[in-house]
Amino acid sequence: MRLGVILGDVRKSLPPAEHLDALLRQVEAAQRNGFSHITMGQHFLYGDLRWLQPIPTLARLAAELDEHVTLATTIVQAPLYHPVMLAEDLATLDILTRGRLVVGIGAGYRRDEFDALGVDYTQRFRMLEESITIMKQVWTQDEVSYAGRYWTVRDGHTHIRPFQSPHPPLWLGAMGEQGVRRSARLGDGWPVTPEIRGPELVRLMSLYEDERIRLGRPLVRNPLRREIIPAASTEAAYERFEAMAKERLLAYANRQLATRDAGELDREFREVARKETFIGTPDECVRQIAEFAQVFPVDPILVRAQWPTMSGDDVVAYLDDLGRDIVPAVAGLTPVDRVVRV
Template sequence: MEFGILMGDQPVASSAREHLDLMLRKAEAAQRAGFTYLTIGQHFLYDGFRWFQPVPLLARLAAELDDHVKIGTTVLIGPVHHPVVLGEELATLDVVTGGRLVVGLGTGYLPQEYATMGVPFDQRYRLLEELIEVMTAMWSQDRVSHHGRFWQIDDLPTHVHPLQQPRPPVWLGAMRETGVRRAARHGDVWTITPQQTIDQVDALIRTYAAERTSRGLPLNPLPLRRELMIGDGFDDAVARFAAVARGKYEAYAGRGMTLLGDDEVRNFGDTVRDHVILGDAETCRTQIADIAAALPVGPLLVRPHWPGMDAEQTEAYLEQVGREIVAPLRDLESRSFADFLETPAA
């Protein structure tokens, strides 16, 4: 089992220099702790929190990493980008990183980001599909012609190709069945979001596998995002998690993420119990091993930093998780897709 981290936002009250220093120290600490994937998402004009844009940030971080560590976008808000601009930037980033880029794409959930960019929010799924089609052609062909619903390219040369051919791995985020089917058709894997229970994930993986199999596409382990907090026991882990994460959960609810309602934010322990890995180190290892035994997943991506945590807290978290989770579970193998599909649904 490989492990990775999600590198997110920081309150705008902290300086940009402090924020960059946090990112550099986080990347160094994660690599030292045995994590092999470093990923970051994307937002624009975000209220109260600073999101560094992924492409330039990852290019900077790549200079600090060993050759076996991969970097990725989890996720870029694909539909607000022009595919030629984004395709060339990502191809360049793949070259800069020596072919270690993972391209995580999604649609986001904030209509105002689309309105600001002049992109129709109600067309975001069609835009995402066509964006992937154009970028894949740009990455793998010497000349491109594309006549689609949103973009037109008439037999033009391509000049920036990624090292990974025919394209860097494309991870597509989705939370519901329609999106999972889209990920099966247009991506290389579906990135499992952290809010879903194991039973929900089981059902959606079967949907994903059916769609892939019907098209003769290969089945590979699926990246699993999960929040993780180690404590002296369950209650202590919940208290520690609430201390750093409650504010972000409240911010999500305030921005209309429907999976988190007001009641769920108030009853925080009950809210997180079924989708966050919590407990002492042994209990957390057991939970991860149980997930790996049940589902064809990997890598496992965790969030080591919540807005407001400083670099020392983040480094301490990564050191602990590296020592008590990553190192002991390094040889853990997840369930194969073949074995998973041979058993009835949960």
């Protein structure tokens, strides 16, 4: 089993030069510690935080890429782009990475972003499907002609093919039944969020697999977005996670940037952490990951190393802890091929 890191936001007050330097340090530390994926999400008009845009940032990071590392967008919001523009940007990025790109793509969930950009929030799922259809044509055909509900392309002569054939793998985001079916039908993996857990995760992953089988598509292991928090003791691990993440997770929930309830987070942070993270001593974390992998077909696990409260040294120290205690211990784990249903 592999580990990847998702690059997050910082306080807007951090000078841009320091932000870039910290980002490069984080990427160097992740690669040095054996991480397999460097990934990055996306938001617009982010207020008191700075979230660099993923496509140009990952293009810069491609120059730092070791051969064992893949870059991924997790996720880019397709309805906010013209599909031809997005397809060409991503094909270019695939070339710059020499074919080490995964395209994580989704519909988005913040209404204010759509309102600011003049896009109808209520149509985002239909727009996502239409966008993927057009993008796949741009990536695989010499000429594109498409008349859809949202976009029309007439006699478009394509000029940028991805490095990978027919195109980079697609991780298609989803939170509910309809989205999971869409991901099974149109994507190559379903990025599982921390909030989906327990019996609900069994149910949705079973639905995903059933849909893949119905369509004659191969079963896959899905990327899992989940924190891993090791420390010398279980109590120290909870204290570490609170210091790293509690303030920002509460802010996300209050600003509707996450699906968790802010009240639940504030009242029962440790209980939420217990359910949504792998947390404890290194041995406890590895045991929790191994038990999870015996039930769910997941790979890689994507963790967040940097939170706005953390210094660059804190981030590197955290990645070094994972590289020493977690990455080699889970490398020999082989997750199940199909979800274990109860």
